[in-house]
Amino acid sequence: MTHAVQLGDIIQLRKGKKALEVYDQRVNGAMPYIQIDEVRGVAPQKYAHDAKGVIVTPVDLCIVWDGANAGTVGYGVDGLIGSTVARMRLKAPDEWDTEFVGRLLQSKFRQINDEAQARGATIPHVDKSKLEAIVIPRIDRFEQRRIATILAKADGIRRRRQSALDHIDLLIKGEFVARFGSPQKNEKNLQTAPISAFGRVVTGNTPPRKDLENYGDAIEWIKSDNINTPSHFLTPSTERLTERGRAIGRTAPAASTLVTCIAGSPNAIGNAALTDREVAFNQQINAIIPHEGTDPYFLYCQVLVGKPLIQAASTNSMKGMVSKRKFQEIEFLLPDNEKQVDFGRFFSKAINMAQNLRADLEASEELFLSLTYRAFHGEL
Incomplete structure (x- = not known):
């Protein structure tokens, strides 16, 4: 890579502003309102009108300027940008390909986001000077287009596999509802029973931290983060208990x-995951x-589909809590064991398919x- 420029040399940066009028549907004179989700590729949800607003076109680049997603870059959007977004307009569009520059900046997201987080402000925001100092390889526009096309195809494969995974999750939930409602x-009009009829409910706990001998390497100690998983099974825990901690703790x-x-x-209430090994867990x-006669996969999927029932049992606090007593009393559907087992077989097949897709996605x-990496280091 023999020649390079800084981003600030090739773009004009302009911050967006909060629109004067915002609508939930398109009205005469209104334009799509581009905020964080729209920069990330979501179809516009709102429309806005502001004669002094900042307009972006599909050949412009957008960057999320403030918040946890600071540094997210998108392009190909058309509308008015909000106050959390900035426009990057190419000074010489005949020399630079929007997608090429956009994909390079997307590859720098972690760097840009880390610099935004490090600024010490309550709300992270992009460091303008460091953003404009990002080095861009100066290559022929035809070559830029070639690289962007290759990356678009590779990204398309990745996105299709992710979409297939998402559809398997929808298939599992849809099949449950199709069979049981x-x-x-x-x-x-199936028979129902409280959760306590399906299995023994155990609330976790935290062995005393002041006793360091409770924490070691004998058994995983699961927290809520390990339940928020795309694979339906618990993610590995970074913290573990000793045998002494296990004796004090609660296990499943x-x-x-x-x-x-x-x-x-409150949205995290009712998140669920399956165990594929014995674990300890917190309060x-x-x-x-599961009791004998309850299919564990059927039970898990009913928790998955019945999450609103669990959330409805939560206290009306900003955080949310479902007591063990209320949790045990939640009424679930109770089809006969044969139908539960048959659904469990379906779930197992779907999970096997998902595991194969996930391996393909990782590849x-x-x-x-x-x-x-190769594209932006002159090796593609």
Whole structure:
């Protein structure tokens, strides 16, 4: 890579502003209102009108300027940008390809975001001087277009595999409802029973931290973060208990369902994951250890689909909490064991398919990252 310029040399930066008039649907004279989600590729949800607003066109680049997502870059959008977004307009669009520059900046997201977080402000925001100092390789525009096309194809493979994974999750939930109906509505008039009839409910705890001998390497100690997982099974915990800690703690065997019942956000109440090994867990979590005659996969999926029932049992606090007593009393659908087991077989097949797709997705992500690195180091 023989020649390079700084980003500030090739773009004009302009911060957006809060629009004067915002609408939930398109009205005469209104334009799509571009905020964080729209920069990330979500279709516009709101429309705005402001004669003094900052307009972006599909050949401009947008960057999220403030907040946890600071540094997120998008392009190909058209509308008015909000106050959390900035426009980057190419000074010489005949010399620079929007997608080429955009993909290079997307590859720098972690760097830009870390610099925004490090500024010490209550709300992170992009460091303008460091953003404009990012080095851009100066290459022929035809070559820029070639590189952007290669990266777009690799990204397309990655996105299609992610979409297939998302569809499997929807398929699992849809199949449950197709067979048994909604746990909230029970439109198939199935027999119901409290959660306590499906399994033994155990609330976790925290062995005293002042006694360092409670913490070691004997058994994982699960927290709510390990339940917020895309794979349906618990993610590995970074913290573990000793055998002494295990004796004080609460544990659940494999095939249990762990549910978040105390959380900093009401939306996290009812998050669930399956165990595929014995684990200990903290007091924010209730475990359902299935009784004999309860299919563990059926039970887990009912928790997944019936999350609104769990949230409805939460206290009306800003954080949210479902007591063990209320949790045990929540009414779930109770089809006969044969139907539960049959659904469990379906779930197992879907999970196996998802695991294969996830392996393919990881491979496509590695390919994309490798191509991106090579592209911007003159090796593609």
